[in-house]
Amino acid sequence: MSIETFIQEIETRKRKEIDGLEKDLQESKSRLQAEMNNTLKEIQERFSTEAKVKSEREQARIIEASKLQAKKIMFDAINSNMQSAFTVIQQEIETYTKSPQYKKSLETMVNNAKKKLGQNIIVHCREEDKSILKELGVTTSKSVKTLGGIIAENKEGTRELDLTFEELLRTNEDQVKSFLSEKM
Known part of the structure; x- marks a missing residue:
């Protein structure tokens, strides 16, 4: 090779x-x-x-x-x-509150208050409602600032029932809102 x-x-x-x-x-x-x-x-x-x-x-x-x-x-x-x-x-x-029906509402409120608190009640209300309540034979006390209605208490002052329109609206607010919602 x-x-x-x-x-x-x-x-x-x-x-x-x-x-x-x-x-x-x-x-x-x-x-x-x-x-x-x-x-x-x-x-x-x-x-x-x-x-x-x-x-x-x-x-x-x-x-x-x-x-x-x-x-x-x-x-x-x-x-x-x-x-x-x-x-x-x-x-x-x-x-x-300026209508004649309001007087009947006040009378109904007083009757309800008497049923719940007893016959001897003291009512706090608007100044303009005192004369109507005196006609109904109810003892009135101090004036309250409200749209209308009453605040009733028993003679001893131990129990109170607030039937002012503001309080009724407040306690039934959910029902009122529900009703209004349905209408809107």
Whole structure:
């Protein structure tokens, strides 16, 4: 074997090794490119999913905040209407206290108070109602500032019954509001 054959064989081996290395390099490069593409795709999908979830969450938050704001506006409007209605009711009560039916209401209130507190009662009322109550044979005491009605107490002063229109409205406020809500 001559040196030239030997050199040629070394060069042939060298080319084969280089070709093998280039083939391995291409395969590694292709595999890395595929892994990079897959990783990039996974990252894009993950961020897309996260963005969608965050978007949906933000959308739900905005919708709920809007619903809450709408409820608040409705609640404020209803309260405003209720206040207006109560103002009208008070005006109607003032008109009612000037009518002949009011005297009958006072008589009914006195009779109810006597049933609950006993026949001997002392009545606190508006100054303008004292003459009506004296006609009914009721003992009146101090004047109270009220739209109308009476505050009755037993002779001993141990029990009291508040039948003023304000108190009747206050104790029946839920029923009045329910009635008004149905009418609105």
